Amino acid sequence: MNPAGQNPVQPPSLPSQVVKEDEPVLVAAAQAGDINAFETLVGRYERKILRLAQNITQNREDAEDVMQEAFLKAYEHLSGFQGNSRFYTWLVRIAVNQALMKLRKRRPNVVSIDEEVNTGEDLIPREIEDWGPSPEDRYKQTELSDILSEVIADLDPSFRIVFQLRDIEELSTEETAEALGLSVPAVKSRLLRARLKLRQKLNKYFRRSEIQ
Amino acid sequence: MNCKTIVVELEDYLDEALDPELRVSIEVHLAKCKNCKLIVDTTKKTIQIYCNSEPAPLPEDMRHRLHDALVKKLGRPRAQS
Numbered sequence: 073m074n075p076a077g078q079n080p081v082q083p084p085s086l087p088s089q090v091v092k093e094d095e096p097v098l099v100a101a102a103q104a105g106d107i108n109a110f111e112t113l114v115g116r117y118e119r120k121i122l123r124l125a126q127n128i129t130q131n132r133e134d135a136e137d138v139m140q141e142a143f144l145k146a147y148e149h150l151s152g153f154q155g156n157s158r159f160y161t162w163l164v165r166i167a168v169n170q171a172l173m174k175l176r177k178r179r180p181n182v183v184s185i186d187e188e189v190n191t192g193e194d195l196i197p198r199e200i201e202d203w204g205p206s207p208e209d210r211y212k213q214t215e216l217s218d219i220l221s222e223v224i225a226d227l228d229p230s231f232r233i234v235f236q237l238r239d240i241e242e243l244s245t246e247e248t249a250e251a252l253g254l255s256v257p258a259v260k261s262r263l264l265r266a267r268l269k270l271r272q273k274l275n276k277y278f279r280r281s282e283i284q
Numbered sequence: 285m286n287c288k289t290i291v292v293e294l295e296d297y298l299d300e301a302l303d304p305e306l307r308v309s310i311e312v313h314l315a316k317c318k319n320c321k322l323i324v325d326t327t328k329k330t331i332q333i334y335c336n337s338e339p340a341p342l343p344e345d346m347r348h349r350l351h352d353a354l355v356k357k358l359g360r361p362r363a364q365s
Contacts, residue, residue: 107358118350119339136346140353147357197291200319203326208333220337239331245299264295271323271330278326 099159103150110150114143117160120241121167127236128171130225131178138174142167157247164241165251168233172252175229197272207278223273231266238263285313290320298328 101109118139125138145166153162208216224232237248238259249259290313296302297310314321342350 110358111354114350114354118342118347122342122346123339136349140350143350144353144357147354197323200322201326202322203329207329216333217337217340220334224334235334240334240337242335260295267295267298267327267330268291270334271327274330274333275326278329 095159096155099150099153099155102147103153110147113159113163117163118143121163124164124167124236124241125171127221127224127240128168128229128233129175134171134174134178138167138170141170145170160241161243161247164237164243165247168237168251172233197268201275201279201281203275203278204280211277219274219277223270226273227266227269231262231269234259234262235266235270239267285309287313287317287320290314290317290323294324294327297324298331 095113098109098113102113121142122135122139125135125142126132129135129138142163146163149166153159211219224235227235233252234248234254237243237251238245243251245256245259245263248254248263249256252259254262290297290310293302293306293310297307302310314324
């Protein structure tokens with residue numbers, strides 16, 4: 073969740089689940105030539121960057137390429153990282169750029185994250201059922217992981233990428249807009265659609281009537 | 285405040301980016317409208333479930349290929365984790 077708005081005086085807080093406190097120290101060390109520090113950063117984020125790339129490209133081979141290219145590019149441009157944003161956010165932006173390039177190269181007519189999004193009546197959910205307090209606990213970790221991957225893969229790419237950056241990677245709305253070259257209202261409308269569509273798709277797994 | 289407005293404002297409501305007055309009027313509506321309350325709760329849960337999901341570890345062969353690419357770039361063998 074984005075805490076921006078809770079206190080308008082404070083800048084958006086760091087996503088505690090994503091970024092560890094020692095990140096700035098590691099980045100500074102890596103910039104000073106400490107290879108071990110960069111390797112630590114790679115080890116910390118490789119899984120997340122692979123998942124990000126997989127969710128955008130929907131192709132295992134492309135996702136691996138994107139992950140590798142993102143880390144190599146990050147290392148190459150590390151001296152230019154000014155610390156104005158979090159290192160992880162910067163890395164995510166690099167990975168997103170690489171992933172979008174890959175996607176456009178492979179499927180130039182499919183990717184359209186900047187197309188107009190209709191925000192009409194169809195947004196109002198039709199199926200409305202209680203899920204109970206912890207619906208995810210009904211599934212084993214691997215089953216849940218498969219469900220989440222399957223459901224997000226079924227989203228329109230323009231919604232999937234926004235949801236990925238905003239709600240999984242915990243970028244702010246403004247950071248997401250900047251990374252994707254979209255306006256803030258465009259990010260918000262896609263995010264609303266993505267959230268509602270995912271909710272609708274997860275409903276069949278999590279509604280109370282699914283309980284055996 | 286009606287059910288359609290809840291959907292329109294859902295995005296900012298979930299991100300706690302609404303002005304307090306609108307937030308309160310939404311919460312008054314949610315206290316009365318079971319359907320809207322379910323929509324808000326299950327959408328919030330959707331975000332939480334995705335946000336809390338842990339990415340799978342890299343397969344060993346993929347980790348080796350990443351290792352090799354980094355060695356080539358960084359110029360020395362990288363410690364295996």
